[in-house]
Amino acid sequence: MTQLIRTAALCVDFDRDLRxxxxxxxxxxxxxPILNIMNQRLAEEKPAQVRLKDIVASTWLPPIPSGxxxxxxxxxxxxxxxxxxxxxxxxxxxxxxxxxxxxCLIKEGEGELDSQEIKRVIDQAQEIGACIITFTExxxxxxxxxxxxxxxxxxxxAVVNLFTPGLDLTVEKAVKLREAGLYNLIIGVYSxxxxxxxxxRGVAGAHSLALEAIKIAxxxxxxxxxxxxxxxxxxxxxxxxxxxxxxxGVHELSIWEGMPKTPEEKLTIIEREKIVDIYRKINSTPGGxxxxxxxxxxxxxxxxxxxxxxxxxxxxxxxxACPYLKESYANIKDIPxxxxxxxxxxxxxxxGFVSYCPAQDLFGPGC
Numbered sequence: 001m002t003q004l005i006r007t008a009a010l011c012v013d014f015d016r017d018l019r020x021x022x023x024x025x026x027x028x029x030x031x032x033p034i035l036n037i038m039n040q041r042l043a044e045e046k047p048a049q050v051r052l053k054d055i056v057a058s059t060w061l062p063p064i065p066s067g068x069x070x071x072x073x074x075x076x077x078x079x080x081x082x083x084x085x086x087x088x089x090x091x092x093x094x095x096x097x098x099x100x101x102x103x104c105l106i107k108e109g110e111g112e113l114d115s116q117e118i119k120r121v122i123d124q125a126q127e128i129g130a131c132i133i134t135f136t137e138x139x140x141x142x143x144x145x146x147x148x149x150x151x152x153x154x155x156x157x158a159v160v161n162l163f164t165p166g167l168d169l170t171v172e173k174a175v176k177l178r179e180a181g182l183y184n185l186i187i188g189v190y191s192x193x194x195x196x197x198x199x200x201r202g203v204a205g206a207h208s209l210a211l212e213a214i215k216i217a218x219x220x221x222x223x224x225x226x227x228x229x230x231x232x233x234x235x236x237x238x239x240x241x242x243x244x245x246x247x248x249g250v251h252e253l254s255i256w257e258g259m260p261k262t263p264e265e266k267l268t269i270i271e272r273e274k275i276v277d278i279y280r281k282i283n284s285t286p287g288g289x290x291x292x293x294x295x296x297x298x299x300x301x302x303x304x305x306x307x308x309x310x311x312x313x314x315x316x317x318x319x320x321a322c323p324y325l326k327e328s329y330a331n332i333k334d335i336p337x338x339x340x341x342x343x344x345x346x347x348x349x350x351x352g353f354v355s356y357c358p359a360q361d362l363f364g365p366g367c
Contacts, residue, residue, distance in 0.1 A: 002065045005073060012073055014065050016055065019043065021064075027077065034076040037301060045283035048251045048290045049223060058292050059184045059225045059252045060132070060161070067156035068131040075129050075309070084308055085129035086341060090136055090323060092315035093118055093149065097138025098167040100202030103259070105326075106137055112315045115145050117333070119152050121313055124337035126157045134161040136323070137315060141168050150180040159183035163227070165201060166213030174220035185217050186225045186254065192240045214248050225292070226250045229258035231265040235274050246288045254292040255279075257357055259324060266360060267295075276300065299355050306358065307350025311341055319343070321350055324359035 005012040010027040012035070014020070019042040021035045042057060049056040054063035062068035075087045093113070095106050113121070122133060133153050140146050141164050153160050162177070166187040177185065187210055190200045194207035201207075217224045226245045230238065238255060245253040255275060260266040267275075272295050279293040298305050307321035314320060318328035319340040329347060330340035344350065 004065050004070045010077070012070075019055070030080045031073060031077045033080070034073075041301075044280075046286060046290055056223070056251070058290065058297075059186075059223060060254070060292055060297070062131055062159045062183075066159075068159050071129060071131040071157060075131065078129070079309070084345070086125070086311035087130065087309045088132040088134065088305065089121070089125040089130040089311050089313065089337075090134040091118060091121055091313045092137035092323075093135050093140050093146065094143040095138050095315055096142040097165065098142070098203065099139070099165045099206065101200060102202070103200075104138065106315050113313075113317055113332075115143075115149065117317065118149055121332055121337060122149070122152050124332075125311075126154060128338045128341060131158045132161065133158045134163065136163040139164050139168060141173060147176050147180040150177070150182050153181070155181055161186055161225075163188070164213070165206065166210035167201075167203065167206060169213035169216055171216055171220065174216050174222060177217075178220055178222055182222065184223045184225055184251075186227050187214050187217070188227045188229075189214075189241065189244070190228060191237065192244050211248065214250060218249055224250045225252045225254050226289075227254040227256065229256050230267070230275070231258040231260055232267050232271060233264065234258075235271050238275070238278055242282060242289070242291065250289050252290045252292050256294050257360060259359060272299070294357070298357065304350075304354040304357060307344045307347070311337075311344060313337075322359075324357070 002014045002016065003011065004014055010023065010025040010031065012031065013022045015022065020039050023031050023035055047055050047057050048059050054066055056063045062072055072087055075085050078085055092106065095112050125133060135146065135149065140162050143149070150160050160182055161184045162182055163186040189210050190197045197207040198204055214224055214226060226248065228241050242253050257267055258265070275293050275295040279291050279296050282291045305322065306325055310322050312320045312323045313332060317331045317333045319330045319332060320326065320328055321344055329343040332340060
């Protein structure tokens, strides 16, 4: 039994053998609903990784037990009393990228946060409760001092995820990422068809480079998530992508709902139900990687996290509720991150439970 939280009013313990989180004390009722959800997932789903000292239920969550996971529980307690904080803060660290994706929204812009500004964001994010820091856009591996930024995150407070298209990963870089303390490397693979993936990336050979990057990262000892985006009419791709993820040996296949550009690309209700069915079937089957699906995690399970559990800092310092909602509420060059979070919350747009992605509403509700 590991004690995660011990205060006069609340204790939370984790039984590793039974994989059960237990709360006691005067405030136990406040946090019990989220513990019930976590316990059900731990009982019914395979973890991404079981390690000597902890269990990684999902690569998108801190390991259990750990300092960052303790902070996640405290954040959930705060949310329960109507004082939510951003558990996840994603940060665009550079515009530089070797890919030329049509869907990229930052390649045409100018200017970016310097490293000292990013470190200040990291510090302020940790001060207000963030326990997951994600570096993204365009390719963080092309940020000269990305290793310094990773090291700047206090491992007792937050884990670090990093997204890359996988065009520029070498063994030397992978070793540096591991030594800097990277928690999880996320590499996007859009299709098992190399030509289609290369077309999306706008770079010949991007598919083979991404797969090679995954192999290098795994051989170096990094935890790896293979990520994909699924739009309407593409559900059948998931099984093929999962087979590829299994062959590569990644820890998790992450399925995100792609942003539609036409009505036909919008996922229907039936397609979302199929994603959830695939999620449940694979995660209840021993062996192979785990699946993460934001259709379930940010749908039926926790609801949309934007402006509730998630805050995004764009490459120019503007603050949004998540990467997919484009309205800016402040800029970290002008005000502290805690005040930017207040601006997001005071907008009144992120109250209550929402079981779908608002960014998907471009063409109206799914049918």
